[in-house]
Amino acid sequence: MRRIAIIGIGHTKFGRASKTSLELFSEAALEAIDDAGVELKDTEALFQGAALPGFEEGQVMPAVFSAAELNMCPIPATRYEGACASASIAIREAAMWVGSGEYDMVLAGGVEKASSMGTLFATRTFAMACHAPTEGPVGLTFPGVFAMAARRYSKNYDIPIDKLREKMAHVSVKNHKHGALNPLAQFYKKLGDLKVEDVINSRYVADPLTLLDCCPFSDGAAAVVLCAAEEAKKYTDDPVYILGTGQGSGGPLSKMEDLTKPVSRINSARMAFKHAGLSPSDIDVLELHDCFTIAELIALESMGFFGWGEAADATADGQTDLGGKIPVNMSGGLIGKGHPIGATGASQVYWLVKQMRGEAPKDNQINPVPEYGMTDTLGGDFGTLCHIIVGRTK
């Protein structure tokens, strides 16, 4: 396999959009194309993540119409669906195709327009990524799944639930602090001085998770231009390379051994590390899937950044913020930046590239710029996992 480089990135404002999904994706794609200094006609295929376009705008085959919107037809354009991990598996697939030598330059990314569905129906459609036969009639929701995981975390590690709520709240406080500094974030200039008590005293969505333990419903798009690594310097002085990727699949909740140790995530992360020839101690920055506060803790442990049951204390101690062991979600993460589910994986890659170029929002920038970064994206209740490791050197 050839090495792959990211030579262009684009990202819309996250939040509530009046534009259509096609417009949103076009804007991210054009920004990525301009950033790379190439032309649309230079790209040979489109890989697009989109989770629920049929319910949001009555649109299936969104990738094809995105290609049409950009006058890219008749090149191959394919939608990838892995719920909230859709864009990550689209980018991973794109990297595979460029790596194989079949294409030299492609466009990849994702888009979602979830806010138009409203909370009730959005909760319904998101829950479609649960196992419909067994979890459907129960009325399980995504906050519900992670609330169950939080209670299990409390039990496994003998942390009283009120103590765990405090520790989890630090995830929300940290990610909102970073999101408030990010002009493209849904909560830009908002909730930046959130306190632990605010999170705990917010209203319950699914015990023990409150509204401020949860990410919002969002609209937005993000895109990247990928090319073969050996060609990258033709287009940019500071390409970022995709060094390794991993993907894993889970199943119904009832078939999981332990909700706090998802095998799908453990395997996906290990696959990415092996592919890149790196280990957690090499990684300088993480953009990971904090759909809920507890989710960030489970992700950190499953990826090997902290021992089992240690991420809660580490987070409360500041080990996952600037100056700590490993800065996590400097973009604001899903909680602070917003979570247009089909776009999130591409957004995570975008913000790692920004960090590596030294272009992150002031006060969120890591100094010196990170050498290696890693994404973690989760779809469904641990159903689809994807990891992407990027670096400044091949």
Next chain:
Amino acid sequence: MVGKEQEEMEKGYTVLTYAEYEEGLRNGRLLGLRCASCGGITCHPMPVCQWCGRRVLKRIELSGEGELTTFTVIRVPSEGFEEDAPYIPCLVKTKEGPCVVGRLDYNTENAMQELIGKQVKMKGSYTYEGDKYSGGAHTCPVFGVVE
């Protein structure tokens, strides 16, 4: 089409269908499959053993007894469940081995962390009639705490 050919056409890979499993739930019975190869119990039913992946499966009935692994109280429901809220989804590790997801029949205001680890027993079922995206009604087990 006669004889052997007809038999081949009707040969299924599914030993216990999902509809049969749900009918069992509605009759107060938790049905599953025993693997002749590894001895493991599969529940809900699958075409292969959930433990070893082999296909020598025989229908059995589980006791419906187990231990509460975890639960939550849903306050913000998804569309279709507004009138149920608050309600308690739960995971139960059955005596026979597999975990099942269901509802817990318990006062939501008293549902505290201490419930985890309690013995529970299936006491009935809940059928959600479904919306236009559900492909019809589906049924889940309802558990009660054994006091």
